[in-house]
Amino acid sequence: xxxxxxxxxxxxxxxxxxxxxxxxxxxxxxxxxxxxxxxxxxxxxxxxxxxxxxxxxxxxxxxxxxxxxxxxxxxxxxxxxxxxxxxxxxxxxxxxxxxxxxxxxxxxxxxxxxxxxxxxxxxxxxxxxxxxxxxxxxxxxxxxxxxxxxxxxxxxxxxxxxxxxxxxxxxxxxxxxxxxxxxxxxxxxxxxxxxxxxxxxxxxxxxxxxxxxxxxxxxxxxxxxxxxxxxxxxxxxxxxxxxxxxxxxxxxxxxxxxxxxxxxxxxxxxxxxxxxxxxxxxxxxxxxxxxxxxxxxxxxxxxxxxxxxxxxxxxxxxxxxxxxxxxxxxxxxxxxxxxxxxxxxxxxxxxxxxxxxxxxxxxx
Numbered sequence: 001x002x003x004x005x006x007x008x009x010x011x012x013x014x015x016x017x018x019x020x021x022x023x024x025x026x027x028x029x030x031x032x033x034x035x036x037x038x039x040x041x042x043x044x045x046x047x048x049x050x051x052x053x054x055x056x057x058x059x060x061x062x063x064x065x066x067x068x069x070x071x072x073x074x075x076x077x078x079x080x081x082x083x084x085x086x087x088x089x090x091x092x093x094x095x096x097x098x099x100x101x102x103x104x105x106x107x108x109x110x111x112x113x114x115x116x117x118x119x120x121x122x123x124x125x126x127x128x129x130x131x132x133x134x135x136x137x138x139x140x141x142x143x144x145x146x147x148x149x150x151x152x153x154x155x156x157x158x159x160x161x162x163x164x165x166x167x168x169x170x171x172x173x174x175x176x177x178x179x180x181x182x183x184x185x186x187x188x189x190x191x192x193x194x195x196x197x198x199x200x201x202x203x204x205x206x207x208x209x210x211x212x213x214x215x216x217x218x219x220x221x222x223x224x225x226x227x228x229x230x231x232x233x234x235x236x237x238x239x240x241x242x243x244x245x246x247x248x249x250x251x252x253x254x255x256x257x258x259x260x261x262x263x264x265x266x267x268x269x270x271x272x273x274x275x276x277x278x279x280x281x282x283x284x285x286x287x288x289x290x291x292x293x294x295x296x297x298x299x300x301x302x303x304x305x306x307x308x309x310x311x312x313x314x315x316x317x318x319x320x321x322x323x324x325x326x327x328x329x330x331x332x333x334x335x336x337x338x339x340x341x342x343x344x345x346x347x348x349x350x351x352x353x354x355x356x357x358x359x360x361x362x363x364x
Contacts, residue, residue: 009059034202079148259324283355299348
């Protein structure tokens with residue numbers, strides 16, 4: 001068993017700056033949990049508190065049911081992979097990976113066996129005699145991961161390990177880390193600011209903002225059922241569109257904003273009846289704005305056409321941007337459709353994917 005539990009964990013810096021507030025989180029054995037959020041949200045602080053590199057101001061951290069608040073990092077049986085690799089430049093790859101084991105006085109034969117095994121897992125067996133300066137960024141990152149693997153820790157911690165890699169290497173390395181998790185069957189906690197990384201890697205995602213945990217859930221559950229406007233806007237690329245408008249009720253319940261004016265179905269109107277006459281923020285994901293053949297008989301149809309501002313072909317999809325006078329919005333469509341700037345187009349909306357938020361507290 002390799003479980004990690006945070007109970008009401010709070011962290012202050014200099015007794016005034018609150019970095020993390022009352023964090024409660026359970027990481028089960030063999031889970032791959034990703035902490036995600038914008039810079040300064042507290043995700044790396046949480047990771048460093050689990051590792052023992054940061055003291056806890058309030059609360060408890062438990063590993064396998066044991067409180068470790070006062071246990072030094074080296075006794076927590078945790079391995080951490082950093083953003084900057086932290087390799088010794090004068091040592092070979094083998095020596096870098098074996099260094100921690102030598103300090104523990106592990107027998108030489110076992111050290112060799114562990115290093116060779118990790119090198120095979122990471123496909124770096126051919127580089128064991130090289131020094132870090134002779135390796136690419138992706139290879140150095142694999143060496144850093146290998147150094148963690150040989151320790152056979154209870155928990156792996158990753159602190160934005162792919163930030164220094166180019167886009168292609170990031171994709172390749174995150175696939176390797178996912179594959180590694182399946183092979184090792186151990187608990188992993190991974191920090192990133194990139195929500196695409198979070199969605200593709202985590203079996204469970206923890207979304208943080210300003211030191212508070214906003215939502216903990218499976219990736220697709222976060223995507224389709226965000227609890228508030230922040231989670232809805234942070235998870236997904238391109239981001240969810242938000243429109244400021246009002247619900248009205250005459251013959252039909254309708255939604256009116258600077259750009260979107262459309263009637264709701266009777267079923268949706270009945271659910272939203274208590275909010276009639278009130279201001280609400282409508283969230284729509286880019287793929288739920290529809291045009292041309294995407295518009296289905298049950299789609300909600302806008303009463304006015306919209307003017308195309310910018311068109312971005314990205315291969316199998318096209319991003320179409322338009323403005324409501326305050327901010328830009330995005331529609332994602334198949335590349336078979338053609339759009340040009342200044343086109344006036346008719347839009348529909350997927351009625352199953354309407355997200356309404358309270359403008360006072362951003363709650364859904």
